[in-house]
Amino acid sequence: xxxxxxxxxxxxxxxxxxxxxxxxxxxxxxxxxxxxxxxxxxxxxxxxxxxxxxxxxxxxxxxxxxxxxxxxxxxxxxxxxxxxxxxxxxxxxxxxxxxxxxxxxxxxxxxxxxxxxxxxxxxxxxxxxxxxxxxxxxxxxxxxxxxxxxxxxxxxxxxxxxxxxxxxxxxxxxxxxxxxxxxxxxxxxxxxxxxxxxxxxxxxxxxxxxxxxxxxxxxxxxxxxxxxxxxxxxxxxxxxxxxxxxxxxxxxxxxxxxxxxxxxxxxxxxxxxxxxxxxxxxxxxxxxxxxxxxxxxxxxxxxxxxxxxxxxxxxxxxxxxxxxxxxxxxxxxxxxxxxxxxxxxxxxxxxxxxxxxxxxxxxxxxxxxxxxxxxxxxxxx
Amino acid sequence: xxxxxxxxxxxxxxxxxxxxxxxxxxxxxxxxxxxxxxxxxxxxxxxxxxxxxxxxxxxxxxxxxxxxxxxxxxxxxxxxxxxxxxxxxxxxxxxxxxxxxxxxxxxxxxxxxxxxxxxxxxxxxxxxxxxxxxxxxxxxxxxxxxxxxxxxxxxxxxxxxxxxxxxxxxxxxxxxxxxxxxxx
Numbered sequence: 084x085x086x087x088x089x090x091x092x093x094x095x096x097x098x099x100x101x102x103x104x105x106x107x108x109x110x111x112x113x114x115x116x117x118x119x120x121x122x123x124x125x126x127x128x129x130x131x132x133x134x135x136x137x138x139x140x141x142x143x144x145x146x147x148x149x150x151x152x153x154x155x156x157x158x159x160x161x162x163x164x165x166x167x168x169x170x171x172x173x174x175x176x177x178x179x180x181x182x183x184x185x186x187x188x189x190x191x192x193x194x195x196x197x198x199x200x201x202x203x204x205x206x207x208x209x210x211x212x213x214x215x216x217x218x219x220x221x222x223x224x225x226x227x228x229x230x231x232x233x234x235x236x237x238x239x240x241x242x243x244x245x246x247x248x249x250x251x252x253x254x255x256x257x258x259x260x261x262x263x264x265x266x267x268x269x270x271x272x273x274x275x276x277x278x279x280x281x282x283x284x285x286x287x288x289x290x291x292x293x294x295x296x297x298x299x300x301x302x303x304x305x306x307x308x309x310x311x312x313x314x315x316x317x318x319x320x321x322x323x324x325x326x327x328x329x330x331x332x333x334x335x336x337x338x339x340x341x342x343x344x345x346x347x348x349x350x351x352x353x354x355x356x357x358x359x360x361x362x363x364x365x366x367x368x369x370x371x372x373x374x375x376x377x378x379x380x381x382x383x384x385x386x387x388x389x390x391x392x393x394x395x396x397x398x399x400x401x402x403x404x405x406x407x408x409x410x411x412x413x414x415x416x417x418x419x420x421x422x423x424x425x426x427x428x429x430x431x432x433x434x435x436x437x438x439x440x441x442x443x444x445x446x447x448x449x450x451x452x453x454x455x456x457x458x459x460x461x462x463x464x
Numbered sequence: 465x466x467x468x469x470x471x472x473x474x475x476x477x478x479x480x481x482x483x484x485x486x487x488x489x490x491x492x493x494x495x496x497x498x499x500x501x502x503x504x505x506x507x508x509x510x511x512x513x514x515x516x517x518x519x520x521x522x523x524x525x526x527x528x529x530x531x532x533x534x535x536x537x538x539x540x541x542x543x544x545x546x547x548x549x550x551x552x553x554x555x556x557x558x559x560x561x562x563x564x565x566x567x568x569x570x571x572x573x574x575x576x577x578x579x580x581x582x583x584x585x586x587x588x589x590x591x592x593x594x595x596x597x598x599x600x601x602x603x604x605x606x607x608x609x610x611x612x613x614x615x616x617x618x619x620x621x622x623x624x625x626x627x628x629x630x631x632x633x634x635x636x637x638x639x640x641x642x643x644x645x646x647x648x
Contacts (some may be wrong), residue, residue, distance in 0.1 A: 106540070129610075131564060133567065135501060135566070142514055161622040172479050177469040185552075185578060185579070187549075189554055189558075189577075192554055192555060193558065193562065194562055204551070204554075205547065205548060205549070205551070205600075205602060206549050206600040207547060207600050207601055207602025207603075208602055209600060210600075210602070213471070222601055222603075222605060222608060224599055224600075224601060224608070225549075225599060225600040225601070225602075226598075227549055227579050227580060227595070227598055227599070228580045228596075228597055228598055229576070229578045229580055229581075235597055239612075239615075241618075242615035242616070242618050243615065245615075245618055246611075246614075246615050246618075248611065262561060263557070263558060263561065263577075265552075266561045266569040266574075267557065267569060267574035267577065268505075268569075269569065270570055270571050270574055271571045271574065299576050317595070317619060317621075318595040318596065318597060318619075319538070319589040319593055319594065319595065320542075320583075320584060320592060320593055320594065320595070320596045321587075322536070322590075322591045322592055322594075323588065323591050324587070325575055325584045325585065325589070326571065326575045333593060337538060337593055341619070341621065343509060434526050447482075448578075448579045448580075449575055449578050449580075449584075450578060450580040450583060450584030450596065451580065451584040451587060451588065451596070452580060452583075452584065453597050453614045
């Protein structure tokens with residue numbers, strides 16, 4: 084057992100889960116990703132959309148229900164699985180639920196949807212459906228910060244635990260694709276008509292994906308070498324444009340700088356980038372990573388396996404990255420072949436061995452927001 | 465410590481508790497407030513209602529604070545809460561894709577279907593590189609909001625926050641109660 088210098092309490096992962104087209108546990112998901120699998124495929128005419136699109140989608144029929152939406156179902160399923168084997172009683176007042184989502188049940192706005200109450204389109208109502216299931220007495224908090232929500236929700240969890248207000252925080256990120264979201268990204272010309280190619284010279288846009296992912300955090304005075312510690316996180320704005328990233332990576336660079344703190348960059352196993360495979364996002368991240376002095380750190384993106392899972396992405400990609408370090412592995416960037424950003428990055432084109440125990444999760448989103456989170460196995464000095 | 469506060473509802477505007485005089489109500493009142501108190505930021509007319517309300521409330525708040533300089537800073541965060549997320553923009557966007565014979569999705573409408581865009585609009589206007597965040601709770605709860613904002617000072621750089629409640633259910637129904645919170 085080692086104690087963190089200064090005796091400051093640490094925020095520690097208790098358990099996690101991922102529900103995605105690649106599996107219903109974190110281990111299943113990691114094994115599929117390590118083997119290079121993906122559920123990305125082309126959909127023609129789905130949901131009456133005039134243009135085809137490439138996406139990673141869950142089987143809607145497997146989650147059909149007249150009481151709960153697919154979003155609510157997979158959140159409850161994911162949290163239930165994360166709770167298995169823990170001592171946590173969700174009826175405790177010291178347990179808080181934080182849901183990370185961008186659009187939640189937005190499909191209920193469609194006039195053709197008439198099975199469930201329209202009020203469930205409110206994100207707070209969707210979250211209450213979840214806490215009601217777990218008989219939790221606290222008002223759930225929904226973080227809705229576009230595509231960085233999943234890291235923001237983890238930063239909120241760290242703050243609530245650090246302040247001592249709660250003993251356990253259950254963070255679940257979720258988004259399920261619909262005509263609403265796909266048509267919107269199509270109108271932006273942001274979608275690729277094939278499997279996405281993060282950081283590649285021939286990248287031509289992103290794919291969307293369905294997922295729910297859960298991490299449960301608690302606070303400890305001491306951690307052992309095998310426990311995952313959420314060390315530092317930051318959210319920063321580009322103050323530049325609501326729908327395009329900064330040309331100088333301003334917010335992403337500033338978030339990285341805070342998350343890195345006084346850590347020696349040589350301790351980083353990798354940076355798990357946002358890497359959506361849009362021309363602007365990946366270019367911006369290369370600038371931010373270089374400005375932060377991290378050009379020599381391996382970089383990967385998981386969008387080629389899952390597509391962009393929006394509100395789930397920050398949680399899902401943090402879990403897969405922890406699994407990779409547990410397995411002494413830096414995952415390949417599926418879809419990447421030739422570097423296509425102007426600033427040098429060491430993007431992984433195949434799985435690599437590592438003995439390092441620290442990584443940074445990086446995200447960016449509409450509204451000019453950016454987030455970075457430093458995770459360390461056994462903590463950092 | 466709380467410094468300055470602004471309240472906006474469809475028929476009432478208050479700065480530090482003092483009512484502002486205006487002729488119009490609802491959405492036309494928002495345009496009137498823009499013309500009277502801002503005037504030089506035409507991006508206002510592209511914004512959805514949630515962003516207009518949050519933007520105008522922040523302008524009145526920052527005018528009350530005084531010494532506006534628009535110099536880049538990282539030590540100020542913008543953190544809002546509400547009930548309806550981006551419902552007005554969502555409903556509008558849905559109307560553009562509902563009918564296959566009248567299908568015209570646009571990036572300009574889609575981008576506002578994210579509630580955090582209003583925090584980005586305020587960051588852009590004022591060159592704030594600090595934290596921006598948007599959270600949803602189904603009922604206004606002052607205790608939850610104040611505790612959350614106090615927690616935000618755990619960030620090593622954040623020294624003040626433009627924070628509070630900015631909600632909108634449609635073009636004519638909205639509410640802002642925001643303030644500047646400074647680190648103790």
